[in-house]
Amino acid sequence: MEAGSRLITSTLKEISERYDIPLSTLKLNAKILRELNLISYGTASNPRCAELSDLGRFILDLVKADYLNGVDRLAGSSRMGLRELEARIKALRRVVVVMVADAGSGHLGSSLSAIDIIATLYLARMRHDPGNPGWEERDRFLLGKGHAAPALYAVLAECGYFPRAELSGLRRLGGLLQGHPEARIPGVEVSSGSLGQCLSVANGMALSAKLSGAECRVYVLLGDGELDEGQVWEAAMTAARFGLDNLVVFVDRNGFQLSGPTERVKPLEPLVEKWRAFGWMVLEIDGNSPEEILRALDESDAVEGRPTVILAWTSKGGGLALETAAQAD
Ligand SMILES: Cc1ncc(C[n+]2csc(CCOP(=O)(O)OP(=O)(O)O)c2C)c(N)n1
Incomplete structure (x- = not known):
């Protein structure tokens, strides 16, 4: 997920529309990602935005490196x-x-x-x-x-x-x-x-x-x-x-x-x-x-x-x- 500091709901809606995935499925996945400490959202200091955790950022970097190495060139x-x-x-x-x-x-x-x-x-x-x-x-x-x-x-x-x-x-x-x-x-x-x-x-x-x-x-x-x-x-x-x-x-x-x-x-x-x-x-x-x-x-x-x-x-x-x-x- 391209979380950055965007609102979680608008991010999920955009993904849902673009890739034809039910919103409910995405919400469930977002919850799982949060439980795995890969993203955070709904915190007291920042109740509505989604952000990558340090672990999430680390894994994203690994995936990007893989992509650039041509391991996954799905485009x-x-x-x-x-x-x-x-x-x-x-x-x-x-x-x-x-x-x-x-x-x-x-x-x-x-x-x-x-x-x-x-x-x-x-x-x-x-x-x-x-x-x-x-x-x-x-x-x-x-x-x-x-x-x-x-x-x-x-x-x-x-x-x-x-x-x-x-x-x-x-x-x-x-x-x-x-x-x-x-x-x-x-x-x-x-x-x-x-x-x-x-x-x-x-x-x-x-x-x-x-x-x-x-x-x-x-x-x-x-x-x-x-x-x-x-x-x-x-x-x-x-x-x-x-x-x-x-x-x-x-x-x-x-x-x-x-x-x-x-x-x-x-x-x-x-x-x-x-x-x-x-x-x-x-x-x-x-x-x-x-x-x-x-x-x-x-x-x-x-x-x-x-x-x-x-x-x-x-x-x-x-x-x-x-x-x-x-x-x-
Ligand atoms: C070895 C060989 N024999 C004959 C042909 C001539 N030929 C070209 S298309 C075709 C029919 C092929 O039918 P099918 O595999 O069912 O393809 P489709 O119906 O989708 O065109 C034939 C016999 C050929 N290309 N190669």
Whole structure:
């Protein structure tokens, strides 16, 4: 808490509004901080103001030092409230539509079904530093379904990995941003687009982090049609074998692949049971709901000894119809 000598109630109200945390929760936390002698307020000499105690100041200095050392580079965005996150994702959807329309080609539906997951990870969850994309301790994100590159590019530009102006050059000859992610692009961990390969790469990253004791987590987004690739299941077995609990896979379960509905092309169900049988913790959510995505990520943080897969039910082109309807109102 940034206590200084501000009124406790106005400080808590401001935090409550900005970060969408109930005031009652904050009040309870303030009481706990006071009991721990980290802050003081409501004293006889100063009945209304909140102040850091010497111990509180000492701990704050330690936290700041940690921050400056790059241990926690979440930036302001990670503490973003849900409403702000949803608003930013809505704006990003528009950016993606314009990018693909300008380019005259690109996988629009695939990008829109995936954007809530990608944006929630980068804007509200992952530890990363756009100013230092190679930061060793960063969390990693790999886009298995590389054809959803417009969504990844929009989010990376939003984070500041490269200028937003690059987005209008999507798929242009000589441009930075081509149809599939390339490792030369700032913020892109691995070139992808050939379906089925990313989980194997992610295994290597997650295993390496475990062996070196690094705190980082590795996130992968796979398409549901991508699960047709046998390599995915080889990699799934490997991840379970090595107990990669620092690895989280999202499956963008939009029900479609290039040539039709997944259940018609090559049935995937029962998918929960399949992943479970491969030794994974399995969660199922609405993948177009940032709130559910964040909740599932919280759950995955607590899983020990095995990797987590989040089967994220989405709609291909998600958000478009809703926005059109809202504008007509
Ligand atoms: C190895 C490989 N085979 C084929 C393709 C061609 N391809 C591009 S997108 C796509 C469909 C992928 O479907 P899905 O993973 O469900 O993604 P989404 O429905 O979200 O677009 C295919 C087959 C490819 N990129 N890589």
